[in-house]
Amino acid sequence: MTFRNKVLRFVSLHAGEEDRKKVYENVRSGISFRGSNLWILACAIVIASVGLNVNSTAVIIGAMLISPLMGPIVGAGFALGTYNFDLLKKSMRNLLISTVVGLGVSAIYFFISPFKETQSELLARTAPNIYDVMIAFFGGIVGVIAITRVEKGNPIPGVAIATALMPPLCTAGYGLAIGNFYYFLGAFYLYTINCFFICIATFLIIKYLKYQPVEILNPKRSKLIRNWISFIIIIMIVPSFYLAYNLYQQRSFDDNVNKFINEEFNNNGYTVIYKKTNFNSAPKKIEVATLTKRFDSAQIVQLNQRLQDYGLSQTELVIRQDEIDLKSEILSELNTQQNVVSEKDLIITNLQKELSVYKFDNITILHEIEILFPEMKNLSIGRQITETESDSAFIETVVIFNSEEETEENEVKLKKWLEQKLSLKNVVVINRGQ
Structure with missing residues (x-):
């Protein structure tokens, strides 16, 4: 072979x-x-x-x-x-x-x-x-x-x-x-x-x-099919080449803008706090604002001339120095972010309120119960929601303990004591040891 x-x-x-x-x-x-x-x-x-x-x-x-x-x-x-x-x-x-x-x-x-x-x-x-x-x-x-x-x-x-x-x-x-x-x-x-x-x-x-x-098929019809396929391929491909070229141009523009801002502003100690570009306008636009530096008209003209050195022909540089307009845009952006944060804070607060209904923070009460009622072991206390047959529900405080002794009398005492001490209603005492 x-x-x-x-x-x-x-x-x-x-x-x-x-x-x-x-x-x-x-x-x-x-x-x-x-x-x-x-x-x-x-x-x-x-x-x-x-x-x-x-x-x-x-x-x-x-x-x-x-x-x-x-x-x-x-x-x-x-x-x-x-x-x-x-x-x-x-x-x-x-x-x-x-x-x-x-x-x-x-x-x-x-x-x-x-x-x-x-x-x-x-x-x-x-x-x-x-x-x-x-x-x-x-x-x-x-x-x-x-x-x-x-x-x-x-x-x-x-x-x-x-x-x-x-x-x-x-x-x-x-x-x-x-x-x-x-x-x-x-x-x-x-x-x-x-x-x-x-x-x-x-x-x-x-x-x-x-x-x-x-x-x-005869050769003539077969050739006609091939010609139609070739024609449609060209129609499909040509716009895609244009769009790919346009995408390449836009990315090159963005890269050149970043290089220009880095070398002409950041490297000279001018902190850029605002940047906006428009590739599709004629001429293309770059808008920037700095934190403290103010540029006079001669400096702005000079910077516009420097754009050519970075491959940014047919591009206009606009330096935003109108404090009122600039501050309003920055504040608007900050307000938008603050609104998002405020919404999150509101959700967190509501969730915390819901959890607080079931959370029992007074842990020292367990130590007091152990002193007053030493026969009650492995104490736990918490709140739970209880439904009734009438399709209503209420929250009750539940105390659970272990004891092999008869504790009915002490359970009643503990229930009354907790209701009085903590201003609670619906206290339930359960002995798991019996």
């Missing part, structure tokens, strides 16, 4: 391959959204929406794992690879239905939800780029390789998480619910990227494995 044949055999995907009829049946069954798949889809939509709403990564991952959206996407790629146009129509129809249902249910959830804040998990899915294309494509390759194996192994859950379909779809629903079409378009574009490149990855692997075509 030649070295080339050894390499080809080493990287071959034919070893461990599942029976092709069984693969086809599995793909076809995963396309349908009837019965259990429909219920699973509905639950996954709600779970993903809740996870995005409360910013819970664990819940979102759970929704990714149970979502059956991969079924019709893989089915579409499989159908393209085998020229099975009936299967392709069915896959596209089910994908369209599941997409509309996902958008509708998530939009309704976010519309009625009292929490409308845009959490970080939502924001993360509104600006896709070329890296999302790569994740979808290579995740799709892993996914289709896994479904064509006899031993499915661990890749399927990983693919479901990596090629996240449900979160961007629900984020698009969130954009509809709050009327923010920037969020809607960004999230739906990410969802479309994931769907399309998983489909293309499936198509390429099915072609590589040389699955038998259902229809024999």
